[in-house]
Amino acid sequence: MQPIHTRLDNSAPAADGVLLDVRNLQTHFFTDEGVVKAVDGVNLTLKRGQTLCVVGESGCGKSVTARSILRIVPAPGEIVSGQINFRKRQGGSIDLATMNPKGREIRRIRGGEISMIFQEPMSSLSPVHTIGSQIMEAIMLHLPVTKREARKRAAAMLDLVGIPRASERLDAYSFELSGGMRQRAMIAIALACEPQVLIADEPTTALDVTTQANILDLIRDLQQVTGMSVLFITHDLGVVAEIADEVVVMYLGRDVESGAVDAIFHDPKHPYTRALLQSIPRYGNHDRRRLYSIKGIVPHPFDRPRGCPFHPRCDDFIAHKCDRIDPPRQFIGREHSVRCLLYAGAPELNSDKELPS
Numbered sequence: 001m002q003p004i005h006t007r008l009d010n011s012a013p014a015a016d017g018v019l020l021d022v023r024n025l026q027t028h029f030f031t032d033e034g035v036v037k038a039v040d041g042v043n044l045t046l047k048r049g050q051t052l053c054v055v056g057e058s059g060c061g062k063s064v065t066a067r068s069i070l071r072i073v074p075a076p077g078e079i080v081s082g083q084i085n086f087r088k089r090q091g092g093s094i095d096l097a098t099m100n101p102k103g104r105e106i107r108r109i110r111g112g113e114i115s116m117i118f119q120e121p122m123s124s125l126s127p128v129h130t131i132g133s134q135i136m137e138a139i140m141l142h143l144p145v146t147k148r149e150a151r152k153r154a155a156a157m158l159d160l161v162g163i164p165r166a167s168e169r170l171d172a173y174s175f176e177l178s179g180g181m182r183q184r185a186m187i188a189i190a191l192a193c194e195p196q197v198l199i200a201d202e203p204t205t206a207l208d209v210t211t212q213a214n215i216l217d218l219i220r221d222l223q224q225v226t227g228m229s230v231l232f233i234t235h236d237l238g239v240v241a242e243i244a245d246e247v248v249v250m251y252l253g254r255d256v257e258s259g260a261v262d263a264i265f266h267d268p269k270h271p272y273t274r275a276l277l278q279s280i281p282r283y284g285n286h287d288r289r290r291l292y293s294i295k296g297i298v299p300h301p302f303d304r305p306r307g308c309p310f311h312p313r314c315d316d317f318i319a320h321k322c323d324r325i326d327p328p329r330q331f332i333g334r335e336h337s338v339r340c341l342l343y344a345g346a347p348e349l350n351s352d353k354e355l356p357s
Contacts, residue, residue, distance in 0.1 A: 018087065019196055019229050020046040020069070020114075025082035025097070027061075027068045036301040038064040038077065040253035043329065043337075044231075045246075046197065051223070051230045053240045053261075055276070056250035059298045062233045063119070065250070066199045069231075070110050071101035089113055089196060112142040115190035116199040121182035125174040131158070131185045132170025135192050142193040157188040161218060180211040184218070191222060198223075199231045204239070216243060237280055241265060246335075249273045252298060252309040255329070259336035269338040271314045308341065316342060 027039035039061045046052045054062050067073045069084055084096040086109070099106045118124040126134060135154035139145060145153065151170065158166035161184040174182055183203060190198060200219065204212035220243060223230055232243060240247060244261040249272065257270040268274045278292040296313040299305055305312050311322035318341060327339045 017047040017049075018045055019048050020044075020087075020231070021083070021085040022065075022069065023083040023085070025065065025068060025084065026080050027064055027073055027077055028080050029077040031076060034302050037253055037304070038301070039068060041082075041329075042248075042250065042253070042255050044248045044255060044258065046229050046231055047246075048196075048229055049223070049227055050245045051220075051232055051243050052246045052248065053232045053234060053244035054248045054250060055234060055237060055240055057235060057294075057298050059252075060250040061253040062250055063201055064253075066116065066201050066231065066233055069096065069199065070114060070116055071096060071099060071106050072110070073101075086114070086197075108142070111138055111190075111195070112193050113195050114197045114199065115193070115195040116201065117183075117186050117190050117203045119202045119205055121179070121186045122174065124186060125182060127174055130171050130173055131177070131188075132172075135170075135185075135189050138189050138192045153192065154188070157192050158185070160222070161185075161188045161191075162214075163188075179207055180214065183207060183211075183215055187215075187218065187222070191226070191228075194226055195228060197229050197231060199233070201233045202235070204234075204236075212239075219243075237276060249276070252304065254309065254339065255337075256310065256340070257336075257338045259333065263333065263336050269332060269336070269343065270310075270340050271316045271342075272310050275313075275315070308339070318342075 022042060022044045025039055025042045026037070029036040029038055042061070042065050044052060044054070054065065056062055064073065064077070068079055073079070079097050082097055085093050086096050087093050088109070096106065096109070132151065132154050135157060136147070136150040139150040139153055140147070155167045155170055158169055163169050163181060163184050174185070177185065204215050207215065216239065219230065234240060240261065246259065247261050247264040248255050248258040249264070249270065250256065251272050257264065257268065257273045264273060265277065268277055275294045279294060281291060294313055299309070299312070305323070307323045307325050308314070308327050311317050314322065321341055325341060327341050329337050329339050330343065331337050332343055
């Protein structure tokens with residue numbers, strides 16, 4: 001059994017350090033009412049040891065993107081196109097989008113090399129199994145250990161995530177723990193096999209402010225200990241500023257802007273990114289003006305606007321262009337991309353670029 005504090009990495013890092021590379025991912029839900037394009041061309045790159053934050057309003061496809069990576073999209077959803085290239089611990093890259101979501105190979109990766117902390121621990125943890133049995137199940141599924149070794153490792157994981165009297169808590173049920181303790185138990189399960197990538201889907205949403213800070217500090221400390229990469233999904237830009245190395249801003253299933261955290265916060269390009277930043281309350285602001293809010297709401301999936309999906313809510317809307325041209329992804333720096341017609345390189349309106357009526 002490998003030590004808990006040792007990174008389980010038997011291969012040399014990739015030349016570019018990229019562990020996860022998602023290209024033009026499209027995940028659609030085929031319902032009786034029509035097709036819901038929950039993820040409609042997302043691109044993101046996660047490097048070794050890096051924290052990548054995915055931000056956006058509710059309904060923008062953040063959680064579906066995460067579930068697509070792990071191949072746990074519920075029916076009737078399915079990946080219709082795109083690539084999810086992942087560099088395995090043993091070396092070599094594999095496209096997760098081409099794998100059978102119920103096959104043995106993806107099950108070895110899921111929980112072993114890529115783990116996920118879900119948004120609501122009470123609905124994710126089993127109420128009829130002890131915390132210890134759920135951690136031990138993950139350990140014994142991915143590591144060649146005995147039941148006694150698995151229990152010892154489970155206790156060590158609970159201690160690592162800051163749960164007091166860890167050996168006693170192994171026999172506790174989820175409903176016997178507080179919200180913060182349940183979230184820590186979820187993190188222990190996710191990290192039990194020391195994955196290369198941890199996906200955290202709004203892990204602090206249901207927690208109070210103090211517990212939120214503790215959980216964020218815990219994830220950051222564990223990242224430094226294990227060397228894992230973190231894909232952090234949130235709508236809280238305050239959290240993004242604190243923990244992110246890179247940021248992907250999503251709107252209506254697309255990455256509308258991506259880049260380093262400093263570039264996104266200090267030089268945002270997309271009107272949606274600027275609007276999100278303007279909506280942040282600022283401490284010490286004695287101005288009595290109302291807090292800025294983005295007009296309108298995220299459109300219904302069955303009523304997607306033509307052209308740029310953000311144009312009905314955009315303050316920089318260009319008539320007869322934004323409502324007719326679907327802006328391509330273009331780079332305005334080495335690693336800073338944006339989908340907007342305001343910048344050089346945007347296509348002119350012509351017959352082959354104009355969307356059909």
